[in-house]
Amino acid sequence: MSNAIYQIMRPQNEPVLSFLPGSDEKKSLKRRIAEMKASAIEIPLIINGKEIRTGRTGTCIIPHNKSHVLATCHMAGPRETEIAIRAALEAGKKWEATPWDHRLAVFLRAAELISGPWRDTLNAATMLGQSKTVYEADADAACELADFFRFNSYFVRQIMEEQPQSVPGVLNRMEYRPLEGFVFAVTPFNFTAIGGNLPSSPAMAGNTVIWKPSSTAIYSNYYVMKLLTEAGLPDGVINFVPGAGSEVGPVVMGHPMLAGIHFTGSTATFNTMWRTVAQNLENYRNYPRIVGETGGKDFLFAHVSADTDALIHAIISGSFSYQGQKCSATSRVYIPESIWPDVKKGLLREMADLKTGDVEDFTNYMGAVIDQAAFDSVRSYIDFARASPEADIIAGGGCSDETGFFIEPTVIVTTDPHFKTMQEEIFGPVVTVYIYKDDACEKALELCESTSGYALTGAIFARDRIAIAKIEKRLTYSAGNLYINDKTTGAFVGLQPFGGSRASGTNEKAGSKHNLSRWMSPRTIKENFSPSKNYRLGLMQES
Numbered sequence: 001m002s003n004a005i006y007q008i009m010r011p012q013n014e015p016v017l018s019f020l021p022g023s024d025e026k027k028s029l030k031r032r033i034a035e036m037k038a039s040a041i042e043i044p045l046i047i048n049g050k051e052i053r054t055g056r057t058g059t060c061i062i063p064h065n066k067s068h069v070l071a072t073c074h075m076a077g078p079r080e081t082e083i084a085i086r087a088a089l090e091a092g093k094k095w096e097a098t099p100w101d102h103r104l105a106v107f108l109r110a111a112e113l114i115s116g117p118w119r120d121t122l123n124a125a126t127m128l129g130q131s132k133t134v135y136e137a138d139a140d141a142a143c144e145l146a147d148f149f150r151f152n153s154y155f156v157r158q159i160m161e162e163q164p165q166s167v168p169g170v171l172n173r174m175e176y177r178p179l180e181g182f183v184f185a186v187t188p189f190n191f192t193a194i195g196g197n198l199p200s201s202p203a204m205a206g207n208t209v210i211w212k213p214s215s216t217a218i219y220s221n222y223y224v225m226k227l228l229t230e231a232g233l234p235d236g237v238i239n240f241v242p243g244a245g246s247e248v249g250p251v252v253m254g255h256p257m258l259a260g261i262h263f264t265g266s267t268a269t270f271n272t273m274w275r276t277v278a279q280n281l282e283n284y285r286n287y288p289r290i291v292g293e294t295g296g297k298d299f300l301f302a303h304v305s306a307d308t309d310a311l312i313h314a315i316i317s318g319s320f321s322y323q324g325q326k327c328s329a330t331s332r333v334y335i336p337e338s339i340w341p342d343v344k345k346g347l348l349r350e351m352a353d354l355k356t357g358d359v360e361d362f363t364n365y366m367g368a369v370i371d372q373a374a375f376d377s378v379r380s381y382i383d384f385a386r387a388s389p390e391a392d393i394i395a396g397g398g399c400s401d402e403t404g405f406f407i408e409p410t411v412i413v414t415t416d417p418h419f420k421t422m423q424e425e426i427f428g429p430v431v432t433v434y435i436y437k438d439d440a441c442e443k444a445l446e447l448c449e450s451t452s453g454y455a456l457t458g459a460i461f462a463r464d465r466i467a468i469a470k471i472e473k474r475l476t477y478s479a480g481n482l483y484i485n486d487k488t489t490g491a492f493v494g495l496q497p498f499g500g501s502r503a504s505g506t507n508e509k510a511g512s513k514h515n516l517s518r519w520m521s522p523r524t525i526k527e528n529f530s531p532s533k534n535y536r537l538g539l540m541q542e543s
């Protein structure tokens with residue numbers, strides 16, 4: 001067996017395909033969508049590589065065509081969760097002993113399968129099950145997921161290389177052990193790539209995982225699980241355990257061998273989980289590592305020197321792509337009075353062309369929101385604004401859940417900088433604008449900095465360099481990802497490491513070394529080649 005020091009080259013980001021009319025990729029994807037729609041599937045739990053059917057089932061539907069059932073999915077209860085934990089702990093023994101290059105090879109192969117034969121399946125599943133347009137689906141389920149697998153492999157290799165200094169007569173080494181126990185990966189509905197990343201990054205570091213996907217993303221997430229199996233992931237390394245958080249969560253978080261939580265989702269859910277861990281603290285063998293990326297109330301701050309055309313584009317794409325269901329979605333906008341008339345005119349002009357509907361029509365810019373609960377929640381914010389004397393809905397506002405959960409892209413203008421829709425995460429295609437007096441930029445910055453408890457993404461639009469520098473400084477703690485003259489969404493793995501602080505999470509930056517290092521428990525080993533035989537050596541001599 002060779003003991004060479006293996007390299008993994010820094011990867012390139014997977015390019016998004018164009019899906020132009022008549023292109024091969026468009027024809028092939030359309031065929032796969034038709035096939036997948038034609039036959040509903042049954043989704044089991046996958047524990048230790050075995051399919052388990054509990055008989056307690058839910059359904060996966062198409063959000064933009066809600067009567068269409070894509071799948072029946074089996075749901076785990078406490079019993080299956082316990083079985084999954086045992087399987088993860090047992091599989092951990094072999095996985096930990098597997099050389100890191102072989103572990104990473106599984107995920108590097110998975111990335112190749114995504115770029116190739118699995119691309120259509122993951123894209124079709126994401127379009128149908130999560131109502132993503134083709135561009136959003138390919139950027140997520142194909143490109144970002146492949147990027148996570150490739151970049152994380154590269155980062156694990158980089159970490160392995162970080163070794164302490166040795167001195168003459170002493171060899172110092174750092175061994176990167178996985179955590180002692182298992183990791184709980186809890187994933188959100190809105191990104192297939194996040195579904196794949198949260199269980200796989202701890203697994204790359206040698207951990208075994210219980211993966212609880214979101215109930216509204218089980219369809220695409222199941223295919224990610226199947227992909228990993230095809231890529232050669234050994235049984236029990238990642239255990240696919242769909243189920244209600246209230247059924248699965250307490251069993252997992254009550255287990256003494258819980259070693260870490262890798263979470264992405266709402267702030268409220270994360271807080272509940274953190275509290276549960278705190279209550280169980282005395283029971284754990286180790287302090288569980290808790291990594292959570294949560295909600296956002298992402299801002300766009302325009303200076304009077306902003307390029308208004310770029311600003312209009314950024315508001316539309318930041319607020320409405322994927323129906324505003326991105327943690328990074330632009331949700332509150334601060335605009336100086338003198339440029340607002342131009343911005344308003346441009347917004348209304350461009351939004352007149354935005355089409356919402358079935359994502360199988362590639363000319364639609366938006367699909368439906370994820371489910372009835374999301375629809376009801378977003379509509380309640382629009383109704384609140386409609387009834388308020390402090391707000392004016394200048395575009396959109398229409399909602400229909402007749403065939404699917406459709407909400408028009410909506411722009412609210414408010415006179416109250418603390419208006420409810422300026423403060424709370426809505427997670428739908430709704431953006432609120434507050435117009436400030438040109439000579440009150442300082443005051444507006446203070447509002448931007450302090451209005452929301454979140455600090456995930458933000459954008460500054462300005463051409464005046466002095467102003468850019470000043471605003472960037474003033475908003476130091478307002479966003480973990482800050483954009484200058486760009487939209488608040490669409491971070492690339494390896495290029496703009498992603499995550500926020502305050503109520504937006506623990507900011508370990510998904511798809512970065514910082515995140516990977518959380519799934520490792522380093523052991524420092526010092527070996528002395530000529531151990532001392534005289535303990536008195538260190539004593540001072542009496543004069």
Ligand SMILES: NC(=O)c1ccc[n+]([C@@H]2O[C@H](COP(=O)([O-])OP(=O)(O)OC[C@H]3O[C@@H](n4cnc5c(N)ncnc54)[C@H](O)[C@@H]3O)[C@@H](O)[C@H]2O)c1
Nearest residue numbers: 187188189213214245246249265266269293294295296327
């Ligand atoms: N910061 C980021 O990187 C990022 C990325 C994507 C989404 N998000 C956030 O995620 C949210 C949207 O996703 P969502 O609606 O799926 O979030 P959610 O909080 O409703 O659900 C997230 C996951 O937690 C599970 N869950 C719920 N209660 C649980 C419990 N008690 N124990 C264990 N698991 C439990 C859910 O079943 C789901 O799998 C938004 O707030 C968004 O901002 C953040």
Ligand SMILES: N[C@@H](CCC=O)C(=O)O
Nearest residue numbers: 326327328489490491498
């Ligand atoms: N990383 C994504 C957002 C993920 C949250 O939903 C972006 O940068 O838009």
